[in-house]
Amino acid sequence: MGTRERILEASLALFNHQGSGNVTSLDIAAELEISPGNLYYHYKGKEEVIAQLFKECELAVGKLLARLDLEAISEQEYWVFLNSLLRVCLHYRFLFLDFQAIEQSAVGHRGNQRLIKQLRNFTAHSLSALQKKNLVEMSAQQRFELADNLFLLGLSWLCFETTLGPEKEEEEMVRTGANRLMSLVSPYLKRQLNFADSAQ
Amino acid sequence: MGTRERILEASLALFNHQGSGNVTSLDIAAELEISPGNLYYHYKGKEEVIAQLFKECELAVGKLLARLDLEAISEQEYWVFLNSLLRVCLHYRFLFLDFQAIEQSAVGHRGNQRLIKQLRNFTAHSLSALQKKNLVEMSAQQRFELADNLFLLGLSWLCFETTLGPEKEEEEMVRTGANRLMSLVSPYLKRQLNFADSAQ
Amino acid sequence: MGTRERILEASLALFNHQGSGNVTSLDIAAELEISPGNLYYHYKGKEEVIAQLFKECELAVGKLLARLDLEAISEQEYWVFLNSLLRVCLHYRFLFLDFQAIEQSAVGHRGNQRLIKQLRNFTAHSLSALQKKNLVEMSAQQRFELADNLFLLGLSWLCFETTLGPEKEEEEMVRTGANRLMSLVSPYLKRQLNFADSAQ
Amino acid sequence: MGTRERILEASLALFNHQGSGNVTSLDIAAELEISPGNLYYHYKGKEEVIAQLFKECELAVGKLLARLDLEAISEQEYWVFLNSLLRVCLHYRFLFLDFQAIEQSAVGHRGNQRLIKQLRNFTAHSLSALQKKNLVEMSAQQRFELADNLFLLGLSWLCFETTLGPEKEEEEMVRTGANRLMSLVSPYLKRQLNFADSAQ
DNA sequence: AATGAATGAGCTTTCATTCAT
DNA sequence: TATGAATGAAAGCTCATTCAT
Numbered sequence: 001m002g003t004r005e006r007i008l009e010a011s012l013a014l015f016n017h018q019g020s021g022n023v024t025s026l027d028i029a030a031e032l033e034i035s036p037g038n039l040y041y042h043y044k045g046k047e048e049v050i051a052q053l054f055k056e057c058e059l060a061v062g063k064l065l066a067r068l069d070l071e072a073i074s075e076q077e078y079w080v081f082l083n084s085l086l087r088v089c090l091h092y093r094f095l096f097l098d099f100q101a102i103e104q105s106a107v108g109h110r111g112n113q114r115l116i117k118q119l120r121n122f123t124a125h126s127l128s129a130l131q132k133k134n135l136v137e138m139s140a141q142q143r144f145e146l147a148d149n150l151f152l153l154g155l156s157w158l159c160f161e162t163t164l165g166p167e168k169e170e171e172e173m174v175r176t177g178a179n180r181l182m183s184l185v186s187p188y189l190k191r192q193l194n195f196a197d198s199a200q
Numbered sequence: 201m202g203t204r205e206r207i208l209e210a211s212l213a214l215f216n217h218q219g220s221g222n223v224t225s226l227d228i229a230a231e232l233e234i235s236p237g238n239l240y241y242h243y244k245g246k247e248e249v250i251a252q253l254f255k256e257c258e259l260a261v262g263k264l265l266a267r268l269d270l271e272a273i274s275e276q277e278y279w280v281f282l283n284s285l286l287r288v289c290l291h292y293r294f295l296f297l298d299f300q301a302i303e304q305s306a307v308g309h310r311g312n313q314r315l316i317k318q319l320r321n322f323t324a325h326s327l328s329a330l331q332k333k334n335l336v337e338m339s340a341q342q343r344f345e346l347a348d349n350l351f352l353l354g355l356s357w358l359c360f361e362t363t364l365g366p367e368k369e370e371e372e373m374v375r376t377g378a379n380r381l382m383s384l385v386s387p388y389l390k391r392q393l394n395f396a397d398s399a400q
Numbered sequence: 401m402g403t404r405e406r407i408l409e410a411s412l413a414l415f416n417h418q419g420s421g422n423v424t425s426l427d428i429a430a431e432l433e434i435s436p437g438n439l440y441y442h443y444k445g446k447e448e449v450i451a452q453l454f455k456e457c458e459l460a461v462g463k464l465l466a467r468l469d470l471e472a473i474s475e476q477e478y479w480v481f482l483n484s485l486l487r488v489c490l491h492y493r494f495l496f497l498d499f500q501a502i503e504q505s506a507v508g509h510r511g512n513q514r515l516i517k518q519l520r521n522f523t524a525h526s527l528s529a530l531q532k533k534n535l536v537e538m539s540a541q542q543r544f545e546l547a548d549n550l551f552l553l554g555l556s557w558l559c560f561e562t563t564l565g566p567e568k569e570e571e572e573m574v575r576t577g578a579n580r581l582m583s584l585v586s587p588y589l590k591r592q593l594n595f596a597d598s599a600q
Numbered sequence: 601m602g603t604r605e606r607i608l609e610a611s612l613a614l615f616n617h618q619g620s621g622n623v624t625s626l627d628i629a630a631e632l633e634i635s636p637g638n639l640y641y642h643y644k645g646k647e648e649v650i651a652q653l654f655k656e657c658e659l660a661v662g663k664l665l666a667r668l669d670l671e672a673i674s675e676q677e678y679w680v681f682l683n684s685l686l687r688v689c690l691h692y693r694f695l696f697l698d699f700q701a702i703e704q705s706a707v708g709h710r711g712n713q714r715l716i717k718q719l720r721n722f723t724a725h726s727l728s729a730l731q732k733k734n735l736v737e738m739s740a741q742q743r744f745e746l747a748d749n750l751f752l753l754g755l756s757w758l759c760f761e762t763t764l765g766p767e768k769e770e771e772e773m774v775r776t777g778a779n780r781l782m783s784l785v786s787p788y789l790k791r792q793l794n795f796a797d798s799a800q
Numbered sequence: 801a802a803t804g805a806a807t808g809a810g811c812t813t814t815c816a817t818t819c820a821t
Numbered sequence: 822t823a824t825g826a827a828t829g830a831a832a833g834c835t836c837a838t839t840c841a842t
Contacts, residue, residue: 003826019300021221024811035828040813042826097300099363100219116364145383148360149353156356160348163299164316180352183345187387203801224836235803237840242801245837403805419700421621424832435807440834442805497700500619500763516764545783548760549753556756560748563700564716580752583745587787603822624815635824637819642822645816 004042006032008056011049015094016162020050021101051107057092058115064088065118070129078126079178079195085122086154086177090170093158123150127185136188150184157181204242206232208256211249215294216362220250221301251307257292258315264288265318270329278326279378279395285322286354286377290370293358323350327385336388350384357381404442406432408456411449415494416562420450421501451507457492458515464488465518470529478526479578479595485522486554486577490570493558523550527585536588550584557581604642606632608656611649615694616762620650621701651707657692658715664688665718670729678726679778679795685722686754686777690770693758723750727785736788746788750781757781 001009010031014023025046029039043049064085073081095102095115103112124147130136131143138146157177161168168176182193201209210231214223225246229236243249264285273281295302295315303312324347330336331343338346357377361368368376382393401409410431414423425446429439443449464485473481495502495515503512524547530536531543538546557577561568568576582593601609610631614623625646629636643649664685673681695702695715703712724747730736731743738746757777761768768776782793 019304021301022304025813026811036813037815037829038827041828045812099359100297101221103363104219104222142383145380149380149384152356152360153349153352155359156352159299159355160352163303180345180349183342184349184384225838226836236836236838237804238802240838419704421701422704425834426832436833437808437835438806441807445833499759500697501621503763504619504622542783545780549780549784552756552760553749553752555759556752559699559755560752563703580745580749583742584749584784625817626815636815636817637825638823640817 003032003034003038007039007042007049008052011046012053012092012094015050015053015098019101020046020094020098047106050102050105051111053092054095054102054107054111054115057088057095058111058118060088060092061085061115061118065122068122070125071132075193076195079193082178082181083174086157086174087170089154089158090161090173090177093162096155096158097163119154120147120151123147123154126150130185135190135193136185137190138188142188146184146188150181153184154181203232203234203238207234207239207242207249208252211246212253212292212294215250215253215298219301220246220294220298247306250302250305251311253292254295254302254307254311254315257288257295258311258318260288260292261285261315261318265322268322270325271332275393276395279393282378282381283374286357286374286381287370289354289358290361290373290377293362296355296358297362319354320347320351323347323354326350330385335390335393336385337390338388342388346384346388350381353381353384403432403434403438407439407442407449408452411446412453412492412494415450415453415498419501420446420494420498447506450502450505451511453492454495454502454507454511454515457488457495458511458518460488460492461485461515461518465522468522470525471532475593476595479593482578482581483574486557486574487570489554489558490561490573490577493562496555496558497563519554520547520551523547523554526550530585535590535593536585537590538588542588546584546588550581553581553584603632603634603638607634607639607642607649608652611646612653612692612694615650615653615698619701620646620694620698647706650702650705651711653692654695654702654707654711654715657688657695658711658718660688660692661685661715661718665722670725671732675793676795679793682778682781683774686757686774686781687770689754689758690761690773690777693762696755696758697762719754720747720751723747723754726750730785735790735793736785737790738788742788746784750784753781753784 007028011023011028014027014031023046025039026036028046028049029036032039043052064081068081070078089096099112103109124144127136127138127143127147127150131138154177157180161173161177182195207228211223211228214227214231223246225239226236228246228249229239232239243252264281268281270278289296299312303309324344327336327338327343327347327350331338354377357380361373361377407428411423411428414427414431423446425439426436428446428449429436432439443452464481468481470478489496499512503509524544527536527538527543527547527550531538554577557580561573561577582595607628611623611628614627614631623646625639626636628646628649629639632639643652664681668681670678689696699712703709724743727736727738727743727747727750731738754777757780761773761777782795
């Protein structure tokens, strides 16, 4: 793997564990055992590394959402999709945990708003699709509130699982998160959804 | 008001708006138009200011929770209480928004865990009380999940309201937050709760 | 003398001797035996020090020129004045020697152009005054050329005296420079000017 | 053209436009679209490039002066020669503009002094020749002063034309410079010199 | 209590230069 | 010849903290 990629990888790991504000560019260089000059040869600074990671995350989320046809997919497929989405967010979790810091940086406001919008659209559309399939029963007001709550819980779950809770395997964390989200929807369901195959 | 208090006040305002990581001790001194030396006369540093604010917050939450007898209070009283609790969290919101940063500081881990525990206990006990009064109907598993979700939403609502959403009055924000929490409980309620008087 | 002033003084000396490009902010701090942090406490950086010195120079030149009434003064007075002006330029000579470097800096273009304009105006007005007093005889074209040449020689004399020539006392240098300028005018003079008293 | 030559050419252009101090070795490599390694394959560094350019300039000036027989040439020939000399100085102008920087470099002092000496000799000899031909009338003192002034103006004219004045064609600049120098001599001339043919 | 100049450690960044390929 | 990743020294700058007054 090239140094450019190794820098991203190591930075992501450090950012996720210590928060981007607690990691200096020398830390990253030291972790990779490269010189500070070499780091700056590949990226103009920590800012640019974060920006690149942000792009990666946005791209990954975008790709997932692009190929999603909420009205066509089965319940099992939806469950798999939800897990994938949370997996991506977990992978780039420092972006969500250090929200305020990122917000004030160069990537900043614009990028965040775009990403957030995509995720909020996803929760809203998910509920709409459920309703069209006559799987849930709720008022427009309830649907609106629930979509927001799902989105927020999707973000904060990261915080809970990584900062507050006990250490877990990533996959275990993803599953827990997805279940947590589904538990918000479940009281409105007309029947139990069938996730049998995938929710091993 | 004494300088010690003014420092806390100004620091809190700056921390809440810019994130504790983006505020230097000189910023605080400048805001108050006092010398940096004077700041250090009163507190050993930014860390100690944060620690003091943390203590204040913990104390405020503790006081609220101490005089709460969940089984004895009316629905209106509960509503009032919930608003008060969120008001306190909103007041000290940087503590929750900069969670990871605080976690790594001197106040750090211990304190956070204590505060978090108190809040999680509160959501769990609230649901227990509702159940004892036969106002909700849910399984033990559901109760457990819902308590966790309430707690998480209580935390993340802060992030949403202050960083993501449009600017609002503090009281407006508190009410929105409380409603958001209640919307999580409402599908399980046997009857609409009566918050009429206080939810002006 | 305060540290702010001592910084200016030491910087000016270093800049004049080594060229502003060959002096680092640490050099200045070392020269004064103060910490780099202290230097930055007083000035945001080398740029700001240069900007301040530039302002001082511009002010000094401006003050001299402001109280000059070319048509009213005697030949002796003019000679004294010319010496004063060259003394100021010599004092801040790095500004003229590192012209290109300054030009590209923050103070840069604007400031330089202003200062240059003042000095060029001075040479042009000087010749006009001489002509009004019927002391010189030249065509408009000649006057224009000579004014430009005087100005250029006034600038380059600094280079010659400090970089190329042998070391001299400042006062000696000033006198040499003034004589050099006068030697450009002398072929056009109808009679020898009387600087006797002051040209000690 | 070989890479060695292209490096000199590109460096000269960059140095002339931005000043040698504001051009890094990476800038030069980037301008040529070659790798920094390749630059260092041909020259040990920026210093050596400057040294080489200095040599070229000294050589060019030397050649011009070597084949000059001041007492034998016509007025037209002298005019052509003067233009050639200024053309060379203009071509390598950064050497004169960044005088102080060059002075402190490896090429430095020695080289500068040699080059300067050649040029000063030229102005002095030019005036002597004019006098021998009985074309000017001046005292020894005047001749000495004028020679110095011509030399200084020859240097500073570069600064004026490139940094201060409006943009011009190179040939236009050369002609302006030569005229400027002649205007210094003209008051001493017994008759107008005949440059008719060449001063198109 | 309060001031504000001073410190020094450590961070970010730049750049001339090297070296394996 | 040429590449371009890598190095390391040094510059610029920030900031928590101290200290004499």
